[in-house]
Amino acid sequence: MTILWDNEPGASDRYHFALGHVQLLGSAPLVHRALDDDAQSDLVVIGPMVNLDEASLLVESVRGVRPEVGFILLRHRLDVTTMTQALRSGFREVVASDDAPALSDAVRRSRDLTARLAGHQSGGPAAQGRIITVFSAKGGVGKTTLSTNIATHLALSNQRTVLVDLDLSFGDVGISMQLMPSNSVHDAVSMSGSLDGEGLAQLVTHHEASGLDVIAAPTDPSLADRVSAQVVSELLRVAAAHYDYVIVDTPPSFTEHVLAACDVSSLLVLIATLDIPAVKNLKLALETLDALGSPKESRVIVLNRADVKVGLRDEDVVQAIGAPIAVSIPASITVPASVNRGVPLVLESPRDPVSVALREIADKHIRGRFGTPVEDTQRRSLFSRRSR
Ligand SMILES: Nc1ncnc2c1ncn2[C@@H]1O[C@H](COP(=O)(O)OP(=O)(O)O)[C@@H](O)[C@H]1O
Ligand SMILES: [Mg+2]
Structure with a gap:
C-alpha cells in the first residue's frame, strides 16, 4: 500500500494516475504509525506543501529501521538545494508535483528497488566473491581508466580476469583497448535464465597482449534498455564462477x-577528484550506499588527479566525505595518450607514476584482500549484511 502524506483536500485524486489507490495521511506521526502497523506499506509519497525539514526527519528516522521503504518527495519547483537536502536525508527521488509521468517512473523505480532489497532480506542467493565495481556518480573522473588498467594488471599477474563494461549506452572500454568486439553484454539477454560458462565464453573478447577478457557494451546505445538488472546480476554471478576477478x-x-x-560486488572502488561537484556527488553516492545497507568496509576510495592544484586539498575531501582515501593517482598526460593509442598504461608504461598507483589499487586493495582463499562466509554480497 502506498502512503500519501499531504494536507490538501483532493490530493489522493490529484495523484491517482501515478499512485493508484493511496492511504492519505496528514502528519509525520500518522505516517510513522501506519508504517509500524503495516509491514506491507513500502512507499511513502510526500506532497509539495509538506515542510521539507519535517519530511526529512521522518525519512531519516525510518530508513535505519526499514531501509526497504521508499520515499518520494513532490515539490512545486525543483532546485538544487531542495534536491541535495532530500537525497541526503534518504529520499529516493524528488519529482515536480505536476509531472505525472515522472512520478509514475519514480514509483516504478522505487518499487523495483524495494523488491530487490526485500529479496535480500529474505536471504537471497549468496553472491560470490571478487566482483569489483568501479563507480563514481560523475562522468570523466576516471572510471574507465581505473577499471581497464586494474583489470589489465590483474590479467598480467596471471589472475583470470574479465572486465565488464556496464556503461551500456556510452561504454568505451572496447575502443580504449583497441578491441573489435563482435558480442556484448546485450547478447546475454537471449541466454537469460540459462547462462553458463559456454554462453559466457561467447560474450567475451580476448585482449591478446594482457590475457584479459572483456565483455563490451553494445555498440548501439539504444540496446541498453533491453538489458534488465536481472540479466546483469546473472551475467556477473556466472562470470564470478569462471574467473578469479570480475571488474565492472x-x-x-x-x-x-x-x-x-x-x-x-564484494568491493566498490569509488573515485573522488579535487572539485566540489565531484566531492558532492561522491558524498551523495556514499550516503545512498549507506541507505542501501552497503558496508563501509567494502569500499575503497581513490583520489584521481590528486596533484592538480585547484584550491581543494586531500584533507578537504576526506573531511567532506567522512572517509579515508586509500590511493592517490597523480594527473598525467600519459593517461589520455595511452587511451588514444589504445594500450592500457600499466601495459605500456608500468613505471609511470600513474601505473604505480593503479597497481597499488590492484595489488594492495584487491589482491591483498581477496588473494588468499576467501571463506564462503566472507564472500558475501555488499548488501547482504542487513539480512544477518
Ligand atoms: N590521472 C589522470 N591524469 C590525466 N588524465 C586522466 C587521468 N585519469 C583520467 N584521465 C583522462 O580523463 C578522461 C576521463 O577519464 P575516464 O576514465 O574516461 O572517465 P570516466 O570513465 O569516469 O568517464 C580521459 O580522457 C582520461 O584519459
Ligand atoms: Mg567511462
Whole structure:
C-alpha cells in the first residue's frame, strides 16, 4: 500500500494516475504509525506543501529501521538545494508535483528497488566473491581508466580476469583497448535464465597482449534498455564462477544496472577528484550506499588527479566525505595518450607514476584482500549484511 502524506483536500485524486489507490495521511506521526502497523506499506509519497525539514526527519528516522521503504518527495519547483537536502536525508527521488509521468517512473523505480532489497532480506542467493565495481556518480573522473588498467594488471599477474563494461549506452572500454568486439553484454539477454560458462565464453573478447577478457557494451546505445538488472546480476554471478576477478566499469549514475552490480560486488572502488561537484556527488553516492545497507568496509576510495592544484586539498575531501582515501593517482598526460593509442598504461608504461598507483589499487586493495582463499562466509554480497 502506498502512503500519501499531504494536507490538501483532493490530493489522493490529484495523484491517482501515478499512485493508484493511496492511504492519505496528514502528519509525520500518522505516517510513522501506519508504517509500524503495516509491514506491507513500502512507499511513502510526500506532497509539495509538506515542510521539507519535517519530511526529512521522518525519512531519516525510518530508513535505519526499514531501509526497504521508499520515499518520494513532490515539490512545486525543483532546485538544487531542495534536491541535495532530500537525497541526503534518504529520499529516493524528488519529482515536480505536476509531472505525472515522472512520478509514475519514480514509483516504478522505487518499487523495483524495494523488491530487490526485500529479496535480500529474505536471504537471497549468496553472491560470490571478487566482483569489483568501479563507480563514481560523475562522468570523466576516471572510471574507465581505473577499471581497464586494474583489470589489465590483474590479467598480467596471471589472475583470470574479465572486465565488464556496464556503461551500456556510452561504454568505451572496447575502443580504449583497441578491441573489435563482435558480442556484448546485450547478447546475454537471449541466454537469460540459462547462462553458463559456454554462453559466457561467447560474450567475451580476448585482449591478446594482457590475457584479459572483456565483455563490451553494445555498440548501439539504444540496446541498453533491453538489458534488465536481472540479466546483469546473472551475467556477473556466472562470470564470478569462471574467473578469479570480475571488474565492472559503470556509467556515471545509479542506474538499475549499477545497483545490480553493487549488489553482487564484494568491493566498490569509488573515485573522488579535487572539485566540489565531484566531492558532492561522491558524498551523495556514499550516503545512498549507506541507505542501501552497503558496508563501509567494502569500499575503497581513490583520489584521481590528486596533484592538480585547484584550491581543494586531500584533507578537504576526506573531511567532506567522512572517509579515508586509500590511493592517490597523480594527473598525467600519459593517461589520455595511452587511451588514444589504445594500450592500457600499466601495459605500456608500468613505471609511470600513474601505473604505480593503479597497481597499488590492484595489488594492495584487491589482491591483498581477496588473494588468499576467501571463506564462503566472507564472500558475501555488499548488501547482504542487513539480512544477518
Ligand atoms: N590521472 C589522470 N591524469 C590525466 N588524465 C586522466 C587521468 N585519469 C583520467 N584521465 C583522462 O580523463 C578522461 C576521463 O577519464 P575516464 O576514465 O574516461 O572517465 P570516466 O570513465 O569516469 O568517464 C580521459 O580522457 C582520461 O584519459
Ligand atoms: Mg567511462
